[in-house]
Amino acid sequence: MSRPRTSAAPHAKSDQSGLFSELDGEMWLAKRLGTHGVAVFGGVTDRPQRIERIRKAIRENQLEEVICGRRDGKPSTYSAAFERLYGEKLNGNPTRKATPT
Secondary structure (H helix, E strand, O other): OOOOOOEOOOOOOOOOOOOOOHHHHHHHHHHHHHOOOOOOOOOOOOHHHHHHHHHHHHHHOOOOOOEEEEEOOEEEEHHHHHHHHHOOOOOOOOOOOOOOO
């Protein structure tokens, strides 16, 4: 039996239209990172902290060009998924300041 395909980083939507919410998208990305042994959710975090933890995890583990899923039938990388989910470049400077933990 083959595994069902997952699509890379869903569009972030906050309505109840059946599409992923922003948190669902973050959870999806964190779960995918977990397949590489990377844990990004620990303790209580806010969105800017999670963004920076995910950015750091992808960079430090050199996963930018690793395929994490499919989007419209085409392979999608962690870098592309991050950019779609957060609306900012993975390798750019953070636009938000993470609050200390």
